[in-house]
Amino acid sequence: MLVIEFVLDGRSKTNTYLQLVEQVKQALRVGLLGPGDQLPKVRDVAQSLAINPNTVLKAYRELEIEGLAQGRPGVGTFVTRTLAGDSLANQADLRLEFLAWLRKAQAAGLTDEDVSALVDTTIRAVRQADALQGGFS
Numbered sequence: 001m002l003v004i005e006f007v008l009d010g011r012s013k014t015n016t017y018l019q020l021v022e023q024v025k026q027a028l029r030v031g032l033l034g035p036g037d038q039l040p041k042v043r044d045v046a047q048s049l050a051i052n053p054n055t056v057l058k059a060y061r062e063l064e065i066e067g068l069a070q071g072r073p074g075v076g077t078f079v080t081r082t083l084a085g086d087s088l089a090n091q092a093d094l095r096l097e098f099l100a101w102l103r104k105a106q107a108a109g110l111t112d113e114d115v116s117a118l119v120d121t122t123i124r125a126v127r128q129a130d131a132l133q134g135g136f137s
Contacts, residue, residue, distance in 0.1 A: 003040055004033060008049055016051055020059035028068065028083035030091055039069060039077040 004027050006020055014022070027033040039060065046053040060077045063069035071077045105115050 006040070006045055006049060008051070017055050017059040017062065020045070020056065021062050024059075024063055024068065024079075025083055028079065028081075029085075030095075031082070031084045031088050033079050034082050034084070035079055037079045039063075039079065041076060 004024065006023055008016060008019055012019060024033065024039065042053050042056045042060065045051075045056045060069060060071065063077070064071060068079065068081060068083070069077050070080050102115065105118075110118070
């Protein structure tokens with residue numbers, strides 16, 4: 001069983017609880033978490049991140065509202081469904097290629113923020129080009 005390790009970006013303008021929600025969703029998309037997996041205990045997350053337990057509870061409630069998790073009183077919160085699509089089978093190879101690309105980017109002096117900006121702007125450019133050609137992404 002994988003235990004997700006949450007990391008907070010103190011510079012992010014995104015609320016703390018939404019950062020937690022997004023990290024669970026990302027783990028669900030790439031198959032790191034799946035139905036039946038237990039999310040870390042609220043108390044443990046709050047202690048490890050030095051945040052208020054109510055913030056973790058809010059994140060877990062949001063996941064429940066979205067149908068991605070379910071709390072079981074006295075037991076914990078468990079994943080109820082995945083966000084991994086049919087592309088999950090191809091992700092391992094793509095991840096290896098992306099890892100090699102990230103190492104090249106790091107060697108070229110790109111920061112994490114530079115990489116994120118490059119990926120985000122490229123995704124937007126592809127979507128825009130596809131929309132102009134009548135395609136959908």
